[in-house]
Amino acid sequence: MTSVIEVSDLTKRFGSMTALDSISLTIPTDSITGLLGRNGAGKTTLMHVLTGQDFPTSGDARVFGKTPAENASVLQHIAFIKESQKYPDDFKPSHVFRSAPWFFENWDADFAAQLVEDFRLPTNRRIKKLSRGQLSAVGVIVGLASRAPLTFFDEPYLGLDAVARQIFYDRLLADYAEFPRTIVLSTHLIDEVANLLEHVVVIDQGRIILDAPAEELRGRAASIVGAKADIDAFVSRRRLDVLHRDELGSTASMLVDGVDEVVRLDALNSGLQLTPVSLQQLIVRRTGGALAQATDAGAPVAAAKDGVSRRARQGASR
Numbered sequence: 001m002t003s004v005i006e007v008s009d010l011t012k013r014f015g016s017m018t019a020l021d022s023i024s025l026t027i028p029t030d031s032i033t034g035l036l037g038r039n040g041a042g043k044t045t046l047m048h049v050l051t052g053q054d055f056p057t058s059g060d061a062r063v064f065g066k067t068p069a070e071n072a073s074v075l076q077h078i079a080f081i082k083e084s085q086k087y088p089d090d091f092k093p094s095h096v097f098r099s100a101p102w103f104f105e106n107w108d109a110d111f112a113a114q115l116v117e118d119f120r121l122p123t124n125r126r127i128k129k130l131s132r133g134q135l136s137a138v139g140v141i142v143g144l145a146s147r148a149p150l151t152f153f154d155e156p157y158l159g160l161d162a163v164a165r166q167i168f169y170d171r172l173l174a175d176y177a178e179f180p181r182t183i184v185l186s187t188h189l190i191d192e193v194a195n196l197l198e199h200v201v202v203i204d205q206g207r208i209i210l211d212a213p214a215e216e217l218r219g220r221a222a223s224i225v226g227a228k229a230d231i232d233a234f235v236s237r238r239r240l241d242v243l244h245r246d247e248l249g250s251t252a253s254m255l256v257d258g259v260d261e262v263v264r265l266d267a268l269n270s271g272l273q274l275t276p277v278s279l280q281q282l283i284v285r286r287t288g289g290a291l292a293q294a295t296d297a298g299a300p301v302a303a304a305k306d307g308v309s310r311r312a313r314q315g316a317s318r
């Protein structure tokens with residue numbers, strides 16, 4: 001497996017603020033990688049360094065084997081799509097798409113025209129007058145139709161409605177299958193993109209906390225609900241990493257990381273049921289858990305607790 005991006009011991013500081021803290025990672029060639037993490041984790045900072053818009057404080061970043069900053073031979077192969085993209089005052093989408101071939105040698109004007117239809121984008125309206133979703137669509141179209149060997153999408157969906165986001169995912173996947181390239185996608189809508197991703201990098205407070213093939217992560221976390229004593233014994237025997245636990249009386253629900261085939265079989269033989277959890281649940285719990293939703297592993301116990309307290313309230317009011 002070759003790598004388009006190789007980052008080694010890279011630190012980026014803004015004054016006393018450390019945005020990236022000694023990170024190392026590689027991003028495989030011709031893959032769709034999700035760059036995930038909470039607000040302020042360091043995702044955009046990393047993309048800025050990799051697209052030559054910022055310098056690392058220390059450490060090394062290589063893109064196509066070279067340092068990206070001020071390196072035209074690297075930058076000409078990169079598309080960086082971000083919400084804050086600035087356009088000249090009088091520009092319309094039609095101007096953007098007409099000038100795109102100057103910057104992107106693989107630009108496909110027919111594909112861009114098809115995407116304009118798909119997103120129902122008014123191409124002759126000034127960019128300043130576009131709605132937020134329409135503005136996002138301009139970026140998404142540039143990112144897709146440029147077919148750059150390395151494309152970064154930094155939260156490209158902001159403002160796109162659910163239908164438009166699905167169009168983006170569908171077109172991305174279909175075009176990627178026909179024209180493989182390296183795509184790095186930063187998003188908070190993890191469940192929506194989970195099936196697109198082949199590789200996942202999670203940053204938390206400037207550090208890499210997960211860097212693995214998506215397939216490996218998908219089966220790795222699970223929830224177990226059952227008798228507390230049984231689960232405790234199982235988790236300790238299998239040395240599973242407990243990311244979250246919730247208890248009610250003698251019943252417990254745990255979200256565990258580190259599940260493999262052996263663990264699954266052992267659970268079955270021990271009369272415990274493992275239910276897979278989504279990539280989003282794993283990442284939410286790995287990056288702090290404060291955002292955990294009612295859909296998490298604690299839900300069955302939480303729901304039971306809710307039922308108990310509701311019954312208690314009803315009992316009290318009788």
Ligand SMILES: Nc1ncnc2c1ncn2[C@@H]1O[C@H](COP(=O)(O)OP(=O)(O)OP(=O)(O)O)[C@@H](O)[C@H]1O
Pocket residue numbers: 014017018019037038039040041042043044045046
């Ligand atoms: N130019 C800057 N000067 C000072 N601090 C900065 C600068 N740019 C980024 N930071 C800080 O670095 C940290 C990482 O920011 P970054 O924009 O990379 O996060 P992010 O993961 O992209 O977040 P979000 O998901 O909210 O977009 C944040 O704490 C941010 O406030």
